[in-house]
Amino acid sequence: MMFSNKRILIVVAHPDDELLGLGATMHHLIQTHQVKTRVVILGEGITSRSDVRSVDKWKSELAIHRKNIKMAQKAIGYHSISVHGFPDNRFDTVALLDIIKIVDKEKAAFVPDVIFTHHGGDVNVDHQRTFEAVITACRPTAFETTKAIITFETPSGTEWRSPTDPRHFLPNLFFSLTEKNIRAKIKGMECYAFEKRDYPHPRSPEALTIQAKRWGVSIGRSYAEAFCMVRNIQ
Numbered sequence: 606m607m608f609s610n611k612r613i614l615i616v617v618a619h620p621d622d623e624l625l626g627l628g629a630t631m632h633h634l635i636q637t638h639q640v641k642t643r644v645v646i647l648g649e650g651i652t653s654r655s656d657v658r659s660v661d662k663w664k665s666e667l668a669i670h671r672k673n674i675k676m677a678q679k680a681i682g683y684h685s686i687s688v689h690g691f692p693d694n695r696f697d698t699v700a701l702l703d704i705i706k707i708v709d710k711e712k713a714a715f716v717p718d719v720i721f722t723h724h725g726g727d728v729n730v731d732h733q734r735t736f737e738a739v740i741t742a743c744r745p746t747a748f749e750t751t752k753a754i755i756t757f758e759t760p761s762g763t764e765w766r767s768p769t770d771p772r773h774f775l776p777n778l779f780f781s782l783t784e785k786n787i788r789a790k791i792k793g794m795e796c797y798a799f800e801k802r803d804y805p806h807p808r809s810p811e812a813l814t815i816q817a818k819r820w821g822v823s824i825g826r827s828y829a830e831a832f833c834m835v836r837n838i839q
Contacts, residue, residue, distance in 0.1 A: 607753075607839075609638045614717035614751075615683075616708060616739050618731035619650035619693065620674050621800040625808065626757035627721055628681055628790030629817065630780045630830045635682050642683040645711045646674065647704060647738075648731055651799065653694035660690075666799065673797045680793035687711060696734035701741070704734060708742040712751065719753040724833065726772025729762040745836070754835040760807035760816060776831035779824045787817050787828050 613634065617623050623631070623644045634640045651666050652658045660667065671688065678686055689707055691699055712720075722739040723732035736756065743751050758764070758774045766773060791810045795801050804811040820829035 608634055608640060608719065610640065611638075611718040612641045612716060613643075613719045613721065614711065614715055615642065615644045616711070616720060616722045616735060617644065617646055618648050618691075618696065618723060618729070618735045620646055620670050620688070621650070621677070621794065621797045621808075622646070622723070622732075622759055622762075623683075624677055624681070624790055624794045624797070625759050625761075625813075626723070627830060627832070628793050629782045629786040629828070630832075631683055632681050632786045632789040633780060633782055635684075636786075643685045643687070643711075643715050643717070644678070644683055645708070646686070646688045647707065647735055648689070648691040648693050648696065650693050652692060658692055658695065669798055673799075676796035677793040680789055680796060682789075691731075694729070694731055696731040699734075701734060701737060704738040705742050708738050712742060717751055719755065720751055721755050721757055721832070724756045724758055724763050724774045726766055726770065726774065727759060727762045728765045729759070732759060732762055740835075743836075745838070752836075752838045756833045756835055758831065760812065764807065774831075774833065776820075776833050778832040778834045779820060779829045780832070781821070781824065781826040782817065782828040782830060784828065787814060790817075 651663045723736045725736035763774050802808045817828040820831045821827050
């Protein structure tokens, strides 16, 4: 299995994206393939709910968000985490270079074999910029140590792209998962007080289960998560 014993860096825009994108797959790989995982969350994930960004206004909610991240980490069992403070849903107001430099520093410290990040065609601008930063930080030079770049879908951020947009998520990599993996993902997602939703929202427990069954059916399994392999150097 190409992921066994690998160092896996997960770079996401917001708290909860790490659960939505690959929570069940992380749980599976940690439990069965002895991977080492680190999650990097670039944005604070809250302040876009105001017309004008104010960190002070959302101070208590941001503190709860930080606690929720740790609770979600415990549900999945991933090894370490780094949280940054880029403005929620305003990554397009930040120089891309500033985001790239964070990814560069995280890569240098962790030295991943594999990076998972957002699909570049998501409707969410923060997801788009995160993808661009990862791709730029992982230029395939002779000194690049990251061998694989893999993108994931983010329910309520990927499928809401216009049907006429050419940048749709077309997966070519699937992880067969168990009900236990899916339960861990849902448990982690339910830790996020400000992000969890009721059915039929895509982030609801029922919808996440349906999505896992949908991808499972597509590969003849009970449950799965789907990904796009952007680069794989062996």
